[in-house]
Amino acid sequence: MKKKYTFLIYTENHIGLLNRISIIFTRHKVNVETLNTSSCVHEGLHSFVITIISTLEQAKHLAKCIEKQVEVAKVFLYREDQIISQCLALYKIAVDSKDTLRRIKSLVDTWNVRIFEQEEEFVVLEKTGTQANLEMFLKNNLRDFDVREFIQSARIIVTKPMGKLQDVLARRDEAEERE
Amino acid sequence: MRYNNISGAEAITLALIAENVDIVFGYPGGANLPIYDSFYNHGEKISHILLRHEQGAVHAAEGYAEASGKVGVCMATSGPGATNLLTGIADAMLDSVPIVCITGQVNSEDLGYDAFQETDVVGFSMPVTKWNYQITTADEIAETIAKAFYIARSGRPGPVLLDITKNAQLSIIKEFEYHQCTKIANYHPKWKPIVDKIDTAAALLNNAERPFMVVGHGALISKCRDEVRTLAEKLNIPVGCTLKGLTAFSSDSPLFAGMVGLHGNYAANMMTNECDVLLAVGMRFADRVTGNVKKYAPKAKIIHIDIDFAELNKVKRAYVPINADAKSALKLINERITPKENPKWVEKIAFYRQTELEKIINHDLDPNAEELRMGRVVDAVSSRLPMGAVCVTDVGQNQMAAARYFRHTVSDCLITSGGLGTMGFALPAAIGAANAIQGCNIVAFMGDGGFQMTMEELGAIMQYRLPIKVIILNNKYLGMIRQLQDLYYKGHDYFKELQNPDFVKIAAAYDIPARRVTTQSELNQAVEDMLTTPGPFLIEAQVEKNTNIYPVIKTGGSAGDQVFELPKNQE
Numbered sequence: 001m002k003k004k005y006t007f008l009i010y011t012e013n014h015i016g017l018l019n020r021i022s023i024i025f026t027r028h029k030v031n032v033e034t035l036n037t038s039s040c041v042h043e044g045l046h047s048f049v050i051t052i053i054s055t056l057e058q059a060k061h062l063a064k065c066i067e068k069q070v071e072v073a074k075v076f077l078y079r080e081d082q083i084i085s086q087c088l089a090l091y092k093i094a095v096d097s098k099d100t101l102r103r104i105k106s107l108v109d110t111w112n113v114r115i116f117e118q119e120e121e122f123v124v125l126e127k128t129g130t131q132a133n134l135e136m137f138l139k140n141n142l143r144d145f146d147v148r149e150f151i152q153s154a155r156i157i158v159t160k161p162m163g164k165l166q167d168v169l170a171r172r173d174e175a176e177e178r179e
Numbered sequence: 180m181r182y183n184n185i186s187g188a189e190a191i192t193l194a195l196i197a198e199n200v201d202i203v204f205g206y207p208g209g210a211n212l213p214i215y216d217s218f219y220n221h222g223e224k225i226s227h228i229l230l231r232h233e234q235g236a237v238h239a240a241e242g243y244a245e246a247s248g249k250v251g252v253c254m255a256t257s258g259p260g261a262t263n264l265l266t267g268i269a270d271a272m273l274d275s276v277p278i279v280c281i282t283g284q285v286n287s288e289d290l291g292y293d294a295f296q297e298t299d300v301v302g303f304s305m306p307v308t309k310w311n312y313q314i315t316t317a318d319e320i321a322e323t324i325a326k327a328f329y330i331a332r333s334g335r336p337g338p339v340l341l342d343i344t345k346n347a348q349l350s351i352i353k354e355f356e357y358h359q360c361t362k363i364a365n366y367h368p369k370w371k372p373i374v375d376k377i378d379t380a381a382a383l384l385n386n387a388e389r390p391f392m393v394v395g396h397g398a399l400i401s402k403c404r405d406e407v408r409t410l411a412e413k414l415n416i417p418v419g420c421t422l423k424g425l426t427a428f429s430s431d432s433p434l435f436a437g438m439v440g441l442h443g444n445y446a447a448n449m450m451t452n453e454c455d456v457l458l459a460v461g462m463r464f465a466d467r468v469t470g471n472v473k474k475y476a477p478k479a480k481i482i483h484i485d486i487d488f489a490e491l492n493k494v495k496r497a498y499v500p501i502n503a504d505a506k507s508a509l510k511l512i513n514e515r516i517t518p519k520e521n522p523k524w525v526e527k528i529a530f531y532r533q534t535e536l537e538k539i540i541n542h543d544l545d546p547n548a549e550e551l552r553m554g555r556v557v558d559a560v561s562s563r564l565p566m567g568a569v570c571v572t573d574v575g576q577n578q579m580a581a582a583r584y585f586r587h588t589v590s591d592c593l594i595t596s597g598g599l600g601t602m603g604f605a606l607p608a609a610i611g612a613a614n615a616i617q618g619c620n621i622v623a624f625m626g627d628g629g630f631q632m633t634m635e636e637l638g639a640i641m642q643y644r645l646p647i648k649v650i651i652l653n654n655k656y657l658g659m660i661r662q663l664q665d666l667y668y669k670g671h672d673y674f675k676e677l678q679n680p681d682f683v684k685i686a687a688a689y690d691i692p693a694r695r696v697t698t699q700s701e702l703n704q705a706v707e708d709m710l711t712t713p714g715p716f717l718i719e720a721q722v723e724k725n726t727n728i729y730p731v732i733k734t735g736g737s738a739g740d741q742v743f744e745l746p747k748n749q750e
Contacts, residue, residue, distance in 0.1 A: 012365060016301060016311075023306050044364075064489035070310045070330055073365040177369040177507060 004033070005059040006051045006078045006085070006157060010165060012071040013039075013046040021048060021072075024065045030054055034087075034131070036154035042165055045073055049157050074168060078159060085157045089134040090116065091125040091142060092149035104145070111141060122148065131155065182355040187317035188213035188348040189220075190355050191281070194324040196224050197357045200252050202614055204228045204239040208256020210283030210296060213348035228614060228643060231635040233260050235607035237267025238633070240278045242611025244271075245594045246569060250331050251278040251611060257285055258296030261342070262303075266601060268338045269307040273598025274423060275396060277336035279327050287315040287344040300342050309337030317350040321357050329360035334368025335487040336400060369486060372503035372511055380482045380499045380508075381515030383456050389478075389524050390416045391454035393439055393447075393468075396423035396597065397461015397485060398505050404428070406509035407460065413513065415521040417528050419447030421462050422578075423597040426587045436528050440468040442579040442728050445539075445741060446531035451476050452739030453527075459483045461505045464494035465598065474737035484508045538743040539729050544584070546699050550723045553580035553652045557624060559702050560650060561585045563710060564620050568592060569612050573605035573625035576658035579728045581624040603632030606649065610636060613645040620648065620710070627653040627679050637689040640715045648709050649691075649717040651682055654724045662727045666745050667734070686717040693717035 011017055018037065025032050033051040040047040052059065059077055067075040095101050104123050107113055116126035127134060134152055180197055182190075191214050195203070205227060207215045218227055230236040233255040240251030255264050261282040271278050285294040301313045310330045314323050320343075327339040384390055394407055404427055411418050411434050418428045419439040428435055437444025439451060451457065457479040462468065469475040472494055483490075483497035484505050491500035501508050543554030557580050561570075566588060572581040572595040587593055594612055596604040609623035630651050640647055661675045686693035692712055694705035702720060709716040733740045 016305070019302065020305050027306060061489075061493060064493075068487070068489050070363065070366045172367060175370050175373075176367045177371045177504065 002053050002055055004051060004053055004080050005056070006049060006080075006083055006155070007059075007063060007066065008076040008078065008157065008159065009048040009050065009066060010040065010042065010045045010073040010075075011048060012044070012073070014071050017069070017071050018048075020069055021050075021066055024062060025050075025052065028058065028062060030058070030062065034154040036156055038156070049155060051155055074165065074172075076159070078157075082160050083157045084160065085130065085155045086128055087131050087134055087155050088126065088128050088153040089137075090149070090151050091127070091138065091147055093123050093125065093142065094146040094148055095121060095123055096146070100145070107141060111137060113137075180357045183353060185352055185355050186213065186217070186348065187320055187343070187350055187352060188217040190317060190320045190352055191324065191343065191348070192217040192221050192225065193355070194321060194357050195252065196221065198324070198328045198359065199249070200225060202226050202228060202243065203252045203254055204230055204236040204243065204611060205254030206230060206233050206236055206256070206260060208258075208260045208283060208296070210257035210285060210345050211254060211260075211281070211343075211348075212283075213345065214254065214281070214283070214343075228610065228639060230607060230610070231638045232633065233263035234266055234603070235610070235633055235636045235639065237264045237278065237280060238270070238601075238604050238607035239611035239614070240280070241267060241271050241274075241276045242571065242594055242608030243615045244276050244278055244611070245608075246612035247615035249277075249615075250328055251276070252281070253278065254281045256283045256296065257300070258298045260296075261298055261300035264340075265304065265307065266599075268304055268340065270596050270599040270601045270604065271338040272307045272309065274596065275336050275400060276338065277331040278338045279331050280338060280340045282340065282342045283348070284313065284342045284344045286346045288346070290315075290344070300340065304340045307338070308340050311340040311342070313342040313344070314347050315344045317347050317352045320347065320352070321355060325358060325360035326363060329363065330366065335397075369504050370488070370502050372501055372508040374511070376499055376501050377508065377511045378515065380458070380501060381512050383480055383482060383499065384414060384416075384458065384512070385515075385517055385519070387454075387456035388521075389450075389454045390414060390456045390458065390521075391436075391450045391479070392416045392418045392458045392460065393421065393451065393462055394418060394424045394427040394460045395421040395462025398424055398427040399461075401461060401486070401505035403460070403506035403509050406506055406513060408432070409513050410509055410516065413516050413518045415519060415525050416458070417446070417450050417525060419443070419451065421465070421468055421597075422582055422595060424462060425582060426589065426593050430587045434525065434528070437532075438582055439738065440465075441470065441732050442583070442730065443741075444532070444583070445535040445730055446528045448730075448732070448738040448741045449531050450527060452478075452737070454479045457481045459497075460509065461485060463490045469494065470732040470737040470740065471735055472737070474739065476738070535730065543580075551697065551699065551702060551720055552726060553577060553654075553722050554584045555699070556650065556652060556702060556720045556722060557581050557584040559706055560622055560648075563706055564622065568620040568622060569594065569616060571595070571605050571609040571612055571621065571623040573623075573629035574600045574602045575626045575629060576654070576662065576726075576728050577624050577626040577629070577652045580652065602629040605629060606633045606636045606640075609647045609649075610639055610645060613647050621646065622648045622650060624650050624652060626658055627651055627655060627677055627682070628657045630682070631677075631679070634685065637686065637691060641689040641691060644714050646713065647715050649715070651717070651719045652722050653679065653682065653719050654722050654726070655679060656724060658726075659728070661725070665725075665727065682717065682719040691715045691717050693719065695719045695721065697721045
């Protein structure tokens, strides 16, 4: 059965590594739903967060294919219930009257959004939430407004398991057979 | 090793020498000329074999690597030179062959602006390389080349591509120091076997009633031929080999059940189907081995040893997956094994072999047949060769005939394109092998189709007087395609018949002695002439046109569904 799985990938920060990882998904004809790259708390490492919809078996296989890459330090695979995720969205709304502005401001109090930027002709709202929440907000709450732009960030996650990456890497170093 | 004020190109050459590279297969062009110019000054330490096409250069590097156990090196220029390498790189990736490919590239400031012969070789070689990197400054050369060689040869070997811009080749390095790489931070090529898993594997084998071992190319890479033999003999385990693993177990042994897979031997396939414990050593359950994977080894608990953790449970779920170098794992298993006789099970090898002999082998090797058959030609050559000959094959019916009928007695004596199945592989790969091993017979079997894909490499054989014995099994067809059309496409005669040139005249044009044979007596005489003639030799054996390779696993079937003949137009 296909479900949403998230890869947390710790890598070195090298040119081309994104391509090397993304072609693994392409080769298996798996669509990347969201992708985020950033620095992380572990010195010298960089993190990729990639979400796909797939079977567990395929997701495990993909994780191994990624972990095989020379510059990849470790890959963790998570189900939805094992992560806490958040996205950020920006909504650019045209303002043509004081009434529009008043209606926009009323959303701020009710829907946990903030006015990120206000200009004469438009207002930019910022909202955090799950991917679904952010899209629902656009569809349901902003449908009567003139929304000119909508952009949503990739998912960023923290994981629920409390294991330390350093411990995992140390155990792996011990398990290595040296020449 | 330290040098001051040397060019990037000179640094590349010195790095190759430091990695014990004494030969490079290549083709020069504008973007790699500085490196060639540097070779000019180091001719006593590093030689260069000029192939006639970059695909030839990369296959030669593969052949060299497989025959020598060292890293093969090939070189090409940017643009078309680089794109021409791709087939060979993909071939090396699938067959775990350690090669380092060096491509020249336009100046770094021109990258991405469509300069003459610029192409994104790093981008398009990514899916088929173990690692690749573009060097744009001379300062990166030492560390990157050291890393490239370490990655290519360690763990599961594979191809590495280094793309080096021309300005990096030409700029001056103030201080050049070279150290071989022995460790990369996040790269862990080899794991210690987990003792619990070894214990479980040994217990399974000790208690097995019908154990069977399938040995793949990984066993040869791991150099664990002795450990395989010890285990097989201690427990009386019949052994089957994959195509690429064929020389990991002596074909002379009474425990040798033959080659597994699509056109493998009947005993090896039947015993795969019947065994209760299957020990898979350095093999990856390729579809040509398993057929329908759901039906593969249905009664067996599988122990799978592989150095690449991504291979474990990839195709076939293992009861005991062991992520380790095969040699280390087998050594530990052997310490835990209690010797055991198993005559009833072992006798099945002879029984199944006799069946195959009567149904297939006697026919294929019949010296009195009206026309020559591929198997007969391979056997006639193999039986006259001294021990230690190297057999190189192309792809197609010729490959199966050579795999089935060549006497594989010495480790690493079969060089063939397994995973990618690259027609045109044999001739340039034989050139690589001939440069790796001196004083040894190198015999290359190929079909008339595959020969014509890379026959320009006769030029390199001529130029360097390489003692390669070329056997063209000429059925005037793309034989395997004809077989498939015959069996599965209603015999539609489409795009398979070849109007061939005169191969003997072509050989003569390259100053290579050659014979055309059509009968058994001509074949015997030609083989004698070939083996007594120093240097290269070519035999064109005109063989039966319409022979199919049998046995074969039925479409949709697995090892237990191997048949000696298929009705036409059936699946």
